[in-house]
Structures are given as structure tokens and as C-alpha cells.
Amino acid sequence: MATLGERIRNLRKQRGLTLQALAGDQLTKGMLSLIENNKANPSMESLAYIAERLEVDRNELLADIPTHELRDLLKEIEQLYTQEMISNELIIKYKKIAGKIKPYIDKLPFRYESARLLEIYSRCSYHTKQNDWQIPLAQAEEIYESLHMINQSADLYIFRALMAFTEHRYKEALTIIQESRSTFEERTGMLDPLKKLDFDYYESILYSAVGDGENSKRLMEEAITYSKEQQLFYRIDALYRLAGFQAILNGDIVNKDFYISKLRLFADFTDDEEINAVADALEIHYLNSFAHDYEKAMALVEKNLEKHPEDSIFLFALEKGKALYGLEQFEDALIWLNKHKLWEFLHHPYDLSVHYEKDAYLALVYAELGQNELALKHATIAKELIQPMPDSPHKTLILKVYEQMTA
Structure with a gap:
């Protein structure tokens, strides 16, 4: 974290000023050099003069974390931070992000940038199994609430529900989502479209997690219809994937085919091969476990393993083992089943x-x-x-x- 002298020097250099130019006629070049190197403290009068010449408020120089430094930090963190499927690589990135934010945690002012940094720190610390994520999360929530930032507050409630979900406390997670959704609907009258889809998606997932397939299906279909009405593609691939799997469980082949075809269309639209692989994985699972058409399943597995030999092992090793078992190739089935992790x-x-x-x-x-x-x-x-x-x-x-x- 920058000292007062370092802040003055950084701002001076950002503005292209020499020591002599900043010193002007009220300070000497030598005194300013001592101040910048933290070997002398400026008087309040000198500090006001320096701030005026740097075109910043004096409090900006005195603050534990000046506004420009806070904004620069948040900009850097936002470039690093991504919310995606958790992986070992992402955990390493989250540790790095938490390490960058941690020195600032106890000195953050009460403003939006601080809340966002506290939120990201909490998320990263939770996923990397550090113990100091709870207080920053509560602080972020307090700032968002005070600033009436409804969507950001809702995101934190969803995060709390997902924490319960990852700890397999499914009923508790569903209750958190439902109660928080009700709270925000009462406060706003109508949820922001993207936030409504967030709540629909996670509530649907959690209904299915507690074994309530009927309500899960209802919410999925409502969310898909709403996405079409609003012309939004947000979470649409995840909704199609979940709806397709639910249709497989329900023995609803018509809807299984419908949602898998929608996934393929969306993959073509977004030029995303990973979505196509997921569509194939759904079809292969149906062919193996429900239709028992092992030859068709094997053909689709081989196509994917040939196209993505490394990335596809996670998705397809188990299904190849199942197909080989169905084809009575037991020794080969054993090899592929043991490849599955x-x-x-x-x-x-x-x-x-x-x-x-x-x-x-x-x-x-x-x-x-x-x-x-x-x-x-x-x-x-x-x-x-x-x-x-x-x-x-x-x-x-x-x-x-x-x-x-x-x-």
C-alpha cells in the first residue's frame, strides 16, 4: 500500500511533472524529494499546496487508500476475477486475487469500490478454503444495502445459498434462495430481468437437488419462456442442459430431443464446441443408461474423444466404459471405467x-x-x-x- 510520499511521487509522474515543477515557488526541490522519500512530513499548508498543484483534494493524499488507488486496484482485480466452473486452475487464480486484496481489507473506505473488493475477496477466500471470508462478506453486504444496490445485494444472498449447496445442505440452500427472492421482490416490486433469471435458475437447480423434479421442471420452463420473451440468452445453455437431463430422467424423449437440439443450435450460434460436447454427453448418457443402444453411444463417444482427446476424458471415460460393458467387451470396459475420476x-x-x-x-x-x-x-x-x-x-x-x- 502506497505511503503519502509514494502517492505524491506517483501522481507527480502521472502528470508529467518534475520535482522542480511541482515544488513551484513555495517548496524547494530538496524538501519535496525528502517528502516523496518519506524522510520528511509536509505541514498541512504544504500538503494543501502540493494537492492543489496535483489537482487533487488534500484528503485524497491523506486517505489510507486514495480514490485513484482504490479504483486502480479494483480495475486490476476485475480483470483477473472470473466466475466460472470451479477448477484447480481457478483455485490458484483465486488465491492470487485474495493475496492482492488482503493488505487493503482493514483500511477500505465505505464506498462501492470497497464493497466490490470485499465481495471478491470473500468469494475467493471461501473457494480457496481460507477462514477469513465471513466478516468481509458481511461488510460488503452492509455497503451494498446502504447504497441501495439491490442486484449486488441479491448476488450475495445467492452466494450464501450456493455455499450451503456446495456443502450438500440442499434443503437449507433452497430455503435461502426462496426467502431472499421473496425479500427482493417485495422491496423492488419486480426483479431486474437478469436477476430474475438467476433466481429461477438456482431455485430450479435446488428443487431438483431435493428431489422435487416437478417444481424444477416448472421453473426451468418458465425461465426459458421468459428468456425468449425478453430476448435474453443469459444462462440459456445451462437451462437447456438441465431441462434436457430432467427430460431424460422423466422418460420424456420428445423434450429430451428438443432441448438437446436447442443446445446444438446455441453451440452453433455461439461457436462453442464445449456446448456441443455437453449435448453429446447428454445423448450418450441416454443411449447407454436408458435406451441401451451401446453401438450408437460408442460412436458418439469416439467422435468426441477423437476431436478433444484430453478434454473429453472427464466427460466420456465413464460412458465409454458403460458402452463397452453393454457390448460385452469386459476387459476394455475395465480399462475405461478405471480412467474415470x-x-x-x-x-x-x-x-x-x-x-x-x-x-x-x-x-x-x-x-x-x-x-x-x-x-x-x-x-x-x-x-x-x-x-x-x-x-x-x-x-x-x-x-x-x-x-x-x-x-
């Missing part, structure tokens, strides 16, 4: 249930290979993992495999 940042019961199928399929493969002890071991692992999850076809399969292995 559960991504540590998955928290939704749908995602977890899909990935917990790995051990059930390992049990089935080991049983076919006559390795009954290993078959029972993996069936037991799958059963213990799936037990807390809401009812789903994946849970039904896993429990059926366990019964088969213990019969």
Missing part, C-alpha cells in the same frame, strides 16, 4: 449420482470376469455413495446391482 467440484445430486454409477459398472464387469470379491467391493462402494442421494434411475440401478452381488 470423480471431479472434486461436483455437488449436485444428479451429477454425483451419474458418476457414482462407475462402481456399479465395475461390479458388473468384475462379476462377468469371475472376480466376485471385487464385484462385491465395488457394489458396496456404489451403494454407500448413492444412499444419501434422492431417488433416481441411477440410484435404482446401483441398489439393484448391490442386491445382485449380495444374492
